[in-house]
Amino acid sequence: MTAVYKRELRSYLTSMTGYLFIFFILLLTGIYFSAYQLDIAYPKFEYTLSAMTFVFLICVPILTMRTLAEERKQKTDQLLLTSPVSVGKIIMGKYLALVTVFAVPMAIICFYPLVMSKFGDISFGTAYTAVLGFFLLGCANLAIGVFISSLTESQVIAAVLTFVLLFAFFMMNGISSFFSEGSLSTCITFGLLILAVSIIIYSMIKNFVISALVCVIGEVILAAVYMINSSFFAGGIQKVLQIFNLSGHFDNFANGIFDINGIVYYLSVIAVCVFLTVQSIVKRRWN
């Protein structure tokens, strides 16, 4: 794992991408810092951070696009996958290298509240809670980027897909307001989802009976639950979509709340993405 970690880290720091990533985050922090803190003299640094969560939409795809896509294209994954290192460790090594690169601008950002404290009273607690939240948000975004990069061998596709996905997550509040909160419409949406899932299952395993069975059982359970307690579905789509609202979970941190829920949420996102990445690499061997 350390071998992969060291190689990745060196590669980010000897090529443009790592510096570009660090530069961009610091540039935006600087711009927002001078706007909010230097210009208006607003004492809350967390406000600056919460205004610039969109930075990940641009930075993360740049950094993560080549992580696994490039290995596959250059066939260097043959070296990694035939060496006596498990896939999990390879992915962890790569992911930790990304986190380390991200930790560089975060370490510099940590100095901002200290600079501010020279000029007045500021609450370190809330400021650093926001920094922690921002770091976790970034790490979760990076994990998603790594997963997308494992799906394709084209860096461009990986970058675009990551951007689209992160953008959708970023806009999740707006997206969920498109859907009606009524029970019946929610139930119908879920019904359609089950149908879509069974079609996907059919296209993957080519077994009509099993996919039909999944579809029928799913729809029956759905209908039964709706008959028994229709209010169960009220606002259901919003609840589900909220799971994907990455930056939404940052709000509590930005308000200075040390949110254990949020920490657990981000760590779970990271764990799920790393797990899915490992699975997608392992699965590819069977194709």
Place this chain on the structure above:
Amino acid sequence: MIEVKNLVKKYGDHTAVDHLSFQIEKGKIYGFLGPNGAGKSTTMNMITGYIASTEGTVSIDGHDILEEPEKAKKCIGYLPEQPPLYFDMTVLEYMKFAADLKKIPKDKKKSMIEEVMDMVKITDMKNRLIKNLSKGYRQRVGLAQAILGYPEVIILDEPTVGLDPKQIIEIRDLIKSLKQKHTVILSSHILSEVSAVCDYVLIISHGKLVASDTPDNLSRLAAGANNINLLVKGEKDIIRQHLLGIPGVKDITIDKKAGTEGWNITVSTEENIDIREDVFYKMAENHCPILEMQSRKVSLEEIFLELTEEENYDSSL
């Protein structure tokens, strides 16, 4: 050492490797021979655990590649068809990275890297970026990576592709010298390479093993009978009669050679019998001068073509 049982790999409806079984013993050089697309690389990728088989098992030193991958992979050094090089690293950095991946102890790492780089003659290039190396040197760096850690089995997929003739000879000598400590499996579609380097040849066609034996045995097997080509002057019937009288002769074909007085004759004999002297004396007795005599040994190339073409013929039926 390596045991491959009933290996099958299917890509959709296409069967790339079809129930392949063989065993590989220690201390020999094995050659995988087959035309392009015969399934050589796929088989090697399955042995090294890069891709999984649809059916069948591969076990290396008793460790199943899918069940105990780390133990099994530790015994293998692999040079894939396209050397797995990181272009943004220097040769030395790459070698260090490969050594770390293979978990070579820190105290041995430096000396081992130097040794291996000397073996494949890339020491002069150690501070160059791999991006700037020529194809031949890249191939050598890949080879160095495979040898690094001195694994028991070294698997090389077309190791001499892209090298110049001098380099090819050097690499072949290197591979031969590896035999003392390692088992080597190499694949190639170049016949002379396999017959020059390998102790044992596995000929693969359409994912199936069509023949496996030593190069010498294979030639003998395919020859079935040795052939002698003759150009003889004289009466056709007398020549035929006397040639058939020689013990060991199985069959004769006689054609008139255009523009000369002689006859083109092909004599096929039973295995391991040299009738050249008998032919000479018999013809001399009968005043039929021999203008040319050629003993034809069947080359590996002909066996290869014969075996792989037969396969084509069968599958087209």
